[in-house]
Amino acid sequence: MATGKLYRLIDNGFIAHVHYKFHNDTPTNWWGELIMMEHVKIGDEAACVIELEDQRKGKCRIKKKVNRAVTGVPPRYVYHFTGTSVLE
Numbered sequence: 001m002a003t004g005k006l007y008r009l010i011d012n013g014f015i016a017h018v019h020y021k022f023h024n025d026t027p028t029n030w031w032g033e034l035i036m037m038e039h040v041k042i043g044d045e046a047a048c049v050i051e052l053e054d055q056r057k058g059k060c061r062i063k064k065k066v067n068r069a070v071t072g073v074p075p076r077y078v079y080h081f082t083g084t085s086v087l088e
Contacts, residue, residue, distance in 0.1 A: 002053040006036070009047040009059060016040045020050070020081070030058065030083040033065070039074040050081065059085040 001019040008015060020034040034050075036042075044064045051057045062079045 005051040007049040027086050034079050034081055035076050056087045058083050058087040
C-alpha cells in the first residue's frame, strides 16, 4: 500500500497520514480504500483532500466500510474513497 496524507476540505487542516490502495486510477474516475495510520475520530462520511505519494492532490469523499475487519487497538477502520475532482 502507498502512503499519503488526508486533509479537511473546509480549512485544509491536516487529518492523518494514510495507507491507500487504488482500485481505479484514471484522472477523472479514481477510487479505492484507505486506512488511517493515526487514531482519528472522523464521521462515517466526510469531504477531504488526499495527497498521494507522488504529490498529486484531489478532492474526495470518504465513507467508513462497515463490512471490513477492524484491526489494532485503538481500532483502525477501512474507508472507501471516491474522487470528486481531477487529480493534479
